[in-house]
Amino acid sequence: MAKKKCVMFGLTTFAQMLRVYMERYSDVEVEAYIVDAQYKNSDEFDGLPVEAFENIEKVYPADQYSVIIGLGYSKMNDLRKQKFLQVKEKGYVIQGFIHPSVIESMKECGEGNIIFEGAVLGYNVKLGNGNIIWNGCNISHESVIGDFNHFSAGTTLGGKTVVENNCFFGMNSVIRGPKTVADYTLVGAGCYISDNTEPYGVYVPARSVHLENKKSTDMM
Known part of the structure; x- marks a missing residue:
């Protein structure tokens, strides 16, 4: 069975x-791969052709190809959002991926x-557009996720x-439900949030401390 055809936006390791x-x-x-013309420095990347985004309709028409956004969380996911919307304006379906x-x-x-x-995305979770959810995340029952979160x-x-x-959650961060994480909240790695956040707020845990007078073999 023939696979669906897709082009990747972005020349990144992601x-x-x-x-x-x-x-x-x-x-x-x-x-x-496709990229904005100003960033196109080669005709090939990762063994595949590279085309300027401005020319995409001529080479990879929207009735034959979907587009997947291969960009991460730069500028609190705004770059990802911008390219998503630009691709949609050209009439393309944005391809998603869900690991089996x-x-x-x-x-x-x-x-x-x-x-x-x-x-794990639990019972009756609602998920918006353009989110990236990395391995081992647990989004519990009836949570509502907006757009372009990481x-x-x-x-x-x-x-x-x-x-x-446009929120960012660092590794192993925890949000106590039912709370609201406001637009553009940045939650640092290992942080525990027990209340609603403020828009554009930055939340980080206390730093780990190096016990300079101790050796690991003294402890266990």
């Missing part, structure tokens, strides 16, 4: 990795979401949590 995942675990084949090991009972799942190994590995959301848009 895009390369995403290509491997998609071709190994989905029915989608990446046939080229994901466990989900979602009520809604929007467009262009990327979900990696072992993530969940690093091991993020946990308690039940009925609301995450608005």
